[in-house]
Amino acid sequence: MAAPILLDYLKQLEKQGVTHVGIDDHARSVLRELYTRGSARRPAETHTVKPSQRSQSDSIVAQGNTAAEKIASLATIAETWQPARALGSLRDTMVFSAGNPEADFMLVGEAPGFQEEQKREPFVGPAGEKLNQILKAMGLAREKVYISNVCKFRPATRNQTTNNRKPSPEEMATSLPFVKAEIDIVKPSVIVALGGSAAQGLLVSDKPVGQLRESWHQFQGIPLRVTYHPSYLLRQEDGPGEKRKVWEDMLAIMEKLGLPVSEKQRGYFKA
Ligand code: URA
Numbered sequence: 530m531a532a533p534i535l536l537d538y539l540k541q542l543e544k545q546g547v548t549h550v551g552i553d554d555h556a557r558s559v560l561r562e563l564y565t566r567g568s569a570r571r572p573a574e575t576h577t578v579k580p581s582q583r584s585q586s587d588s589i590v591a592q593g594n595t596a597a598e599k600i601a602s603l604a605t606i607a608e609t610w611q612p613a614r615a616l617g618s619l620r621d622t623m624v625f626s627a628g629n630p631e632a633d634f635m636l637v638g639e640a641p642g643f644q645e646e647q648k649r650e651p652f653v654g655p656a657g658e659k660l661n662q663i664l665k666a667m668g669l670a671r672e673k674v675y676i677s678n679v680c681k682f683r684p685a686t687r688n689q690t691t692n693n694r695k696p697s698p699e700e701m702a703t704s705l706p707f708v709k710a711e712i713d714i715v716k717p718s719v720i721v722a723l724g725g726s727a728a729q730g731l732l733v734s735d736k737p738v739g740q741l742r743e744s745w746h747q748f749q750g751i752p753l754r755v756t757y758h759p760s761y762l763l764r765q766e767d768g769p770g771e772k773r774k775v776w777e778d779m780l781a782i783m784e785k786l787g788l789p790v791s792e793k794q795r796g797y798f799k800a
Contacts, residue, residue, distance in 0.1 A: 588706065588709070588710065589603060589606060589706045589707060589710045590710075591603050591606075591710055591714060595630075596630035596631050596714050596715060597630045599630070599714045600625075600626065600630045600711065600714055600715075603625070603707055603710055603711065603714075604623070604625040604626070606707075607623050607625055607681050607704075607707055608623050610623070610681070610703065610704075610707075612703040613681070613682055613700070613703040613704065616699060616700060616703060618684065618685055618697070618700060619680070619682035619683070619684055619685060619696075619700055619703075620646065620682055620683045620684075620685045620689075621682070622641075622646050622649065622682070622683065623649075623681050623682055624641035624645050624646060624649050624650065624651055624678065624681060624682070624683070625649075625651075625677070625681060625707075626651060626675065626676060626677040626678075626711060627650050627651050627652070627671070627675075627676045627677075628671060628672060628673070628674050628675040628676045629672060629673055629674065629675055630675060630714060630715055631715065631716075632673060632674045632675040632715060632717055633674075633717055633718045633719070633786055634669065634673075634674045634675070634717055634718070634719055634721070634782070634786055635674070635675045635676075635677065635711075635712065635715055635717035635719070635720045635721075636660070636674060636675070636676050636677070636720075636721050636723060637677050637678065637679055637708065637720060637721070637722050637723065637727045637730075637731060638651060638652060638656075638660075638676070638677070638678045638679070638723045638724065638727055638758070639678060639679060639680065639695060639696060639723070639724055639726040639727055639758065640678050640679070640680035640681075640682065640683060640684055640693075640695070640696040640700075640701075640726070641678060641680075641681075641682070641683045642654055642656070642683060642693040643683070643690075643691040643692075643693060644657075645657075645683070646683045651676050651677060651678050652676055652759075655760070655763055656758065656759040656760040656763065657759075659759035659760070659762055659763055660676075660723070660759045663759065663775065663776075663779060666776070666779070666794070666797060667779055667782075667783055667788065667794075668788065668789070668794075669788075675711075675715050675717060677708060677711055678704070678727075679696070679701045679704060679705070679708055679722075679726060679727045679730035679731060680696035680700050680701045680703075680704045680726075680730070681704045681707060682700075682704070684696045684697070684700060695726050696726060696730075698729065698730070701726065701729070701730035702730075704730075705730060705731075708730075708731070709749060712748070712749050712751065713749070716751075717751060718751070718752070718785070718786055719751070719752050719753075719754065719782050719785050719786055720748055720751050720752070720753040720754070721753070721754050721755070721756060721778070721782060722741075722753060722754070722755045722756075723756060723757075723758045723759065724738065724756075724757060724758025724760075724761065725737060725738050725758070726758075727755075727758075728741050728755040731748050731753065732746055732748070732753070732755075738755055738756070738757055738758075741755040742754070742755045742756055742757075742774070742778055743777075743778070745785075752785060754778055754781060754782055754785075755778075756774075756775050756778035756779070757771060757774065757775050762775060769798040769799065769800055770800070772798040773797075773798040773799060773800070776797050776798045780794070780795065
């Protein structure tokens with residue numbers, strides 16, 4: 530069915546009081562194809578949103594009573610998540626999240642790498658060690674915060690061994706419904722996007738981290754800060770410059786979270 534006819538048909542149903550229409554996988558893939566080709570009519574975009582960056586299912590319903598049970602149920606759904614599998618560019622092992630499902634502070638990274646895939650836990654390799662150091666400097670234990678990724682599967686490469694790559698916007702979009710559902714469950718007071726991919730995946734912006742940091746954004750009504758990825762810090766040879774920038778972002782987050790900030794902490798990584 531051509532897109533305008535489909536829209537007219539849906540409008541007719543709406544007039545008849547129908548509020549929900551079920552679609553099967555085939556219909557969903559036809560619609561996605563129409564959308565990506567730009568054939569479907571859509572409202573004017575207010576900022577840079579590529580069709581491929583839209584999530585492929587707007588909400589996932591978690592089961593369970595407690596936050597921990599609900600997160601566990603999301604992880605079970607993610608294990609066999611067809612939109613991610615269908616891309617054929619992500620590996621099969623799903624890595625969901627770590628930490629406290631009732632945390633005040635949620636950190637969102639990019640995607641699992643080699644070590645994360647082995648241990649099935651986000652941020653357990655060198656970037657994870659750097660992240661743990663940052664958290665420690667903030668006076669926070671890793672177990673007290675909630676750690677997730679904007680892509681739940683390690684992006685695949687040809688002849689892959691320990692090498693990793695960044696997830697594409699399409700790849701991130703397949704996991705975005707989970708991140709949104711996680712936020713609804715955890716209800717953090719503050720979210721931090723670690724690095725450009727996480728920022729791009731959440732804010733659907735192609736601006737670099739340098740332009741997105743130092744101000745507050747909103748994601749699902751929650752204050753969100755953008756900072757550099759811990760692995761970016763690992764690549765910086767000398768000097769406190771970039772570390773200080775990340776630290777200033779963390780100081781802003783600590784203040785927002787109402788955490789105590791000592792004079793010593795305020796001065797970390799100053800040149
Ligand atoms: N980098 C990320 O962004 N996430 C991980 O889980 C590991 C490395």
